[in-house]
Amino acid sequence: MSQAIAHPVTSSTIETLLNHRSVRQFTDEAVAPEVLETLFNVGRMVSTSNYLQAVSVVRVTDPELRRKFRQISVDMDEETYNKAVAEGKKLGHPYVETAPELLIFCIDTHRHHQLVPSAQTDWMEVTLIGAVDVALFAQNMMAAAESIGLGGVYLGSMRNDVKRASELINAPEHVFPLFGMCLGYPTEEAKQIAQKPRLPLEALVSENSFEPATQPQLDSYNAEVRAYYEARGDHKLADWTAQVEKTFGTPLRSDVKDVLNTQGFGKR
Numbered sequence: 319m320s321q322a323i324a325h326p327v328t329s330s331t332i333e334t335l336l337n338h339r340s341v342r343q344f345t346d347e348a349v350a351p352e353v354l355e356t357l358f359n360v361g362r363m364v365s366t367s368n369y370l371q372a373v374s375v376v377r378v379t380d381p382e383l384r385r386k387f388r389q390i391s392v393d394m395d396e397e398t399y400n401k402a403v404a405e406g407k408k409l410g411h412p413y414v415e416t417a418p419e420l421l422i423f424c425i426d427t428h429r430h431h432q433l434v435p436s437a438q439t440d441w442m443e444v445t446l447i448g449a450v451d452v453a454l455f456a457q458n459m460m461a462a463a464e465s466i467g468l469g470g471v472y473l474g475s476m477r478n479d480v481k482r483a484s485e486l487i488n489a490p491e492h493v494f495p496l497f498g499m500c501l502g503y504p505t506e507e508a509k510q511i512a513q514k515p516r517l518p519l520e521a522l523v524s525e526n527s528f529e530p531a532t533q534p535q536l537d538s539y540n541a542e543v544r545a546y547y548e549a550r551g552d553h554k555l556a557d558w559t560a561q562v563e564k565t566f567g568t569p570l571r572s573d574v575k576d577v578l579n580t581q582g583f584g585k586r
């Protein structure tokens with residue numbers, strides 16, 4: 319099922335990584351505690367900027383908390399959401415509630431302040447360090463999970479209301495929930511989902527000096543994405559340009575900066 323990407327060198331790790339697709343439908347099979355522990359260990363062994371390990375993970379097992387995180391994924395206030403649910407509407411990302419595992423990945427410099435109370439962690443650079451650390455930790459877990467037959471999806475939608483997400487996990491100052499991750503065993507249907515095409519290498523990689531993508535490269539990629547959506551019978555988006563317009567066409571989670579600041583990050 320792997321997308322036909324030419325890769326002259328291979329290994330089981332490379333095969334796993336090339337076979338990636340997000341999984342949003344899970345079987346009822348639980349992720350065994352020893353599996354989860356192994357995945358966390360894989361996460362914590364990843365490279366970490368300045369050996370700072372600016373990461374924390376909150377595992378959400380409380381169904382009521384799951385429900386509240388799903389509500390955030392809808393980007394609706396609680397009253398409207400509850401009313402819509404009472405009317406039987408299926409809203410937001412159901413997998414936030416139903417996935418066997420929901421993990422919230424946080425930038426964490428709280429423990430650094432425990433050790434060094436005068437630690438200067440409010441520089442923007444520290445936010446970048448933390449965001450990179452968190453992403454690497456999480457992606458090590460995701461790749462390891464996929465290598466043993468699990469699947470998952472990241473949840474940036476948690477930042478639809480990141481203040482509320484912070485409150486839900488009782489994040490103290492110096493902790494910022496960056497994204498979530500659902501994990502579990504993919505249903506047969508989820509395994510069959512075609513991989514989403516990526517930008518071609520020529521548009522991504524240059525030598526010695528930055529080269530922007532050319533218009534023909536972008537046009538050709540747009541055509542590929544259009545064909546992908548058409549094959550899926552998904553007409554919500556026309557092509558990649560439409561995706562970019564949808565995401566960058568309006569202010570994107572404009573409260574994030576304030577919440578970062580409140581949590582003690584990115585002030586200078």
Ligand SMILES: Cc1cc2nc3c(=O)[nH]c(=O)nc-3n(C[C@H](O)[C@H](O)[C@H](O)COP(=O)(O)O)c2cc1C
Pocket residue numbers: 338339340341342411471472473474475476497513514
């Ligand atoms: C940081 C991050 C946040 C994401 N947030 C969401 C999300 O909130 N909901 C969702 O369904 N998918 C989310 N995704 C998954 C992307 O939509 C997905 O990776 C992308 O469309 C490419 O598809 P693929 O992973 O199947 O190749 C997120 C991915 C990343 C890396």
